[in-house]
């Protein structure tokens with residue numbers, strides 16, 4: 361190990377953002393492919409993350425995608441005995457993904473704008489005062505409500521749903537899961553599946569219940585895992601894009617003011633928030649054969665952890681201003697916050713829509729919102745997020 365190399369273990373600084381960028385910068389400069397445990401390597405540069413992501417034959421997903429998967433027996437993290445689409449390889453992966461992809465196209469998502477805006481306005485109406493925790497009162501609520509409604513699994517209290525979703529992510533992000541809580545979530549979803557079978561509805565769960573794969577219906581575990589993946593993937597990710605985007609704007613008041621005065625710039629601003637925040641820290645692949653990456657030999661079975669946050673600050677891709685937050689940055693090259701290639705985030709259009717509408721409405725009501733305390737980071741190897749973001753919602757004078 362090189363003497364100035366960062367320490368990379370689940371509790372170490374690479375996973376804590378304040379410390380992560382110097383460590384990531386070191387990796388990009390000195391060890392773009394870095395073996396931090398025998399057979400486990402980080403991939404830190406933009407081009408290399410793309411190379412790995414675009415070649416599922418050489419770098420597969422079926423042997424684990426989460427940072428901690430190699431530490432778990434059997435390389436899986438699912439509490440239910442069926443693989444999630446995240447953990448599939450071609451050709452099975454495309455077949456499963458196709459079952460719901462039409463519900464998430466940019467066109468299908470555009471039809472959701474009225475619902476997203478109505479919910480956003482209601483959420484903003486319900487904030488208890490000018491001093492709030494933006495995570496609790498805004499960022500948690502919209503993605504949770506939207507994905508539960510889209511799936512047709514919204515007949516439960518929002519707080520219960522949040523608890524289940526958060527516990528499921530914790531199960532994926534830790535070595536000790538509270539499976540009893542996940543069990544309640546599973547029971548709730550099984551009831552939802554039964555209700556959809558008995559009385560068809562117009563939602564994404566119905567698409568899955570009615571789906572045929574090689575002439576058969578999906579099994580209960582397959583349905584459960586698909587629902588769970590969508591519910592969980594659609595929640596903490598977008599929550600932390602909103603929380604992290606708000607922190608970035610509050611910490612860069614010139615850019616916040618510019619965006620409030622130039623709402624047409626919101627699409628670029630959301631792309632920059634995605635690049636800057638990078639709500640998912642890393643996903644991984646396993647090499648299916650001996651190969652090389654960035655000049656480093658990779659052995660069959662090696663586990664490659666793609667550091668999306670590092671790739672998104674790579675000066676080789678984003679130039680000398682890569683470490684500046686700039687809501688007017690050109691969208692080319694595209695950031696890797698949604699991954700790349702076969703597994704490119706299915707919910708990307710929905711996440712973009714939710715973030716756009718939240719910031720349009722937030723900046724309309726409170727164009728000069730500011731931090732009212734120190735935001736507290738979430739402890740996670742998966743999600744780059746915030747536990748709390750205290751803000752003061754200053755209204756226009």
Ligand code: HEM
Nearest residue numbers: 445446593594597598601639643698699703705706707711
């Ligand atoms: C800002 C918000 C989001 C971020 C940063 C994000 C990030 C990602 C990333 C990096 C991947 C790639 C996984 C890989 O390559 O192994 C991914 C895949 C996925 N995302 Fe998202 N996501 C977000 C929002 C959503 C939403 C709202 C949904 C659901 C409605 C969703 C559903 C999925 C699914 C199902 C996959 C798996 C796709 C596949 O394996 O083919 N995501 N996401």
